[in-house]
Amino acid sequence: MENWITGLRLIQRLEEWAPKKLAYENDKIGLLVGTLNKKVKKVMVTLDVLENVADEATEKKVDLIVAHHPVIFHPLKTVESDEGQGKIVTKLVKNDIAVYVAHTNLDIASGGVNDMLADQLGLDETEILQPTYSEPLYKLAVYVPEGYIETVRQALGDAGAGAIGSYSHCSFITKGEGTFLPGLETHPFIGFPGKMEKADEGRLETIVPEHLIDEAIARMIAVHPYEEVAYDLFPMKNVGKEYGLGRIGKLAEPVPFEDYCLQVKERLGVDGLRAVGPLEEKVQTVAVSGGDGNSLVPYARLRGADVLITGDIYYHTAHDALLNGLKIIDAGHHIESVMKKGVRQYLLKAIREEAYDTEVILSESVTNPFHFM
Incomplete structure (x- = not known):
């Protein structure tokens, strides 16, 4: 089959x-x-x-x-x-x-081409070189009856909601009283159709990145005991996870630029490369970008990179980098x-x-x- x-x-x-x-x-x-x-x-x-x-x-x-x-x-x-x-x-x-x-x-993407290159080059403490996108965040608030708050909280956390930095399953709970009138055709978890009902509930709040909204809500509804789940979703102005082009990181120790060029040639498996800058000077902070890296030269300079490794660099861009003290290794577009x-x-x-x-x-x-x- x-x-x-x-x-x-x-x-x-x-x-x-x-x-x-x-x-x-x-x-x-x-x-x-x-x-x-x-x-x-x-x-x-x-x-x-x-x-x-x-x-x-x-x-x-x-x-x-x-x-x-x-x-x-x-x-x-x-x-x-x-x-x-x-x-x-x-x-x-x-x-x-x-x-x-x-x-x-x-x-x-995280773990994409630029992270692969940074890993292959042995860079530590890597960060994004040029941020290009920040994922929107949302506040999800759901009303849960006593006795089920922990179940719903766990489901949301397991779906990826409530992640703040290195912490997960973050949430806040406010206790209160919920009221509702079940319709005659309903099958309420608490109370009876046609009769006004009050219930001890908790307002469970957590933060959800945009790409996880559907999954988080689906898991929340799956474990929530109510027939109709009341929840709110609010857009936030907090900055979510950042994405961007290029990476910048450090070598374990400074090395002469000429020696580092030979290391890059070996690590990336290229037959030759072009180097811009004094070969005797030492480098330690390294920026890297697969493909055309001309637009990233200013970002590499501003972030304090000693050298930018890229796949394509223009003649006059190389001149500008040289004048501003930034070394460049053009290892060819095929490094991608x-x-x-x-x-x-x-x-x-x-x-x-x-x-x-x-x-x-x-x-x-x-x-x-x-x-x-």
Whole structure:
């Protein structure tokens, strides 16, 4: 019997980690080719979707490609099957291979591309380099009869409500008296239909991040004894969890910039890199960003970074960084291929949790367009 997860469910799980709302405006993310309305026997994870990747996916009978870089970034005026992007799209469609892209949302997500790079570089005490999004918070208040307050409080905490910093299950309870008149067709937990009733209740308050609202309310209602649960939901101005581009952290001890460049080359597995700044000076505070890091140069300077490691840096941006005392390592855009193993591990975990047999493989095709001579 086939026991394969659907494309829709798999992507729902992926978006729990890297929701679309984290992505930059106008970023080309999500489903770009094919359909997710099908069973998925085999998934392939890749950095880029080039023609050789499409051929590999066809040969390996892949149903869904999960990529970091969009297969279609600029709108196509035509789809010609024998040239350009049209060749890739045609092969994918012919072989019923869907392509889903998680780009800047995966860069920004906790544990995403930039955290993977920071981990691979051995950085400690990492923080977000450029905050881009703060999750809205809500105050949830629910009225619970005596004897059930602890049950409801526990359910909300287990759903993730009441998390403040390193503390969980935080709440506040105010005791009072609730009144209600059950309708004639009701089956009240307390009292009788058509008779005004009073009950000793507690107002249970807790804080809920936006993405957990539905889950928290569902769990609350599931254990609440009342037929109709009275609760309030208030938006708050408190700052929720922050997300953003890049990471900044520290090395265990200062090292000469030249030595550190060689360490980065080895840790990221690149054939060569470009370095900007005096090689004899020491570095310890390190900023990192996969992909184009030009916009992050001012943030790296303001946060006191000694060096910014990135995938692309412009000639004149390098001049500006040099003038302002910021060293730069341009290790090439392909360093983002670190996402392949990370995404595979996440998808496999999600598939196993739901007891499916879908296979997840890594693309073996070379997509780095550069050679070091």
